[in-house]
Amino acid sequence: MNKLLKIFICLFVIFSLPLCAQTEEEVGLQSIPDSVPSVIDSLYREDQFYVGLTFNLISNKPDAISQSGFSGGLHAGFTRDFPLNKRRNIAIAVGLGWSLNSYSQNLFIGEDEAGESIFRELTNDIDYSTNRFSTQLIEAPLEFRWRTSTAETYKFWRIYTGLRFGYIYHFKSNFVQPGNQVVQTEVPELDRFRMGATFTFGFNTFNFHLYYSLNSLFPDAQLNGETIDVSVFRAGLMFYIL
Structure with a gap:
């Protein structure tokens, strides 16, 4: 009788161990979160790539x-964003x-002989x-930035x-008429160095x-005795990435 009791106890212990291990494994699995928590970048920067149509x-x-x-016009480039305050919504770029x-x-x-x-x-x-x-x-853009x-x-x-x-590293003037084409790439009167004021405003994607x-553009050129003092105005949409 004692021998049978000992055998029964041994079998009970042997078959109980896997159940305990399974329970511990289930508890361990339940403690693992379903998703990785998001990390907030407190040192974020904004709008460092741009593409524009004007x-x-x-x-x-x-x-x-x-x-x-x-x-x-088609415009594209990269800007380095330098936040100026703790919230990082005021910056220069x-x-x-x-x-x-x-x-x-x-x-x-064109040009003469x-x-x-x-x-x-x-x-x-x-x-x-x-x-x-x-x-x-x-x-080379230089910007003061405010955003929400x-x-x-x-x-x-x-x-x-x-x-x-x-x-302006490339200039091309193209005139086409029946039987004739005039292409001009070198114009001494052209001011190749450009400077302009910019203003961009908008929400999310569309700006x-x-x-x-x-x-x-042509500060030294004249037409009918009048200086060709033309400037450029561009208006369009700007898209920012990252």
Whole structure:
């Protein structure tokens, strides 16, 4: 009888051990959280990559000059965001970007036999299909930034204002008429160094962007005895990433 009791006790202990182990394992699994807790970056930065689309206007132009067709621009770049306060919603930003712009208008740009630049109005009696000039620039934006952002929100209001410095590394004027094409890339009267004021405001993805040039494109050029003191105004949308 004692022998049977001992055997029964041994079997009970042997079969009970896996049950206890399983219970402990279940308790351990229940203590593991279902998801990894999110980490809030208290040192966050905002809007460090940008892409923009603009409609380009020529301002301060002589009465003889007018725009026709579509004139647009494509802009992209990187800015380094430097927050100024603890909440990090006030900041300055400096960066580097690229800009492509085209302007359709009736100002013919060419050169004479001596290599001197020619600026001439294209009147209605001249038959032509295309007259535009385009620019490609390397730009350096400098911005003062205010926004309603926090470390947890990705949708916020923003107001950015500042200056944008640039250099035109490629210029092309293209005139096309039946049986004739004039392409001009070297224009001594062109001021390749650019400076403009910028203003951007919006919410989340869509932001309105304004740019106004502070110096003339052709400060040394003349048309009919009048200085071609034209500037550039751009208006469009700016999209920010990260």
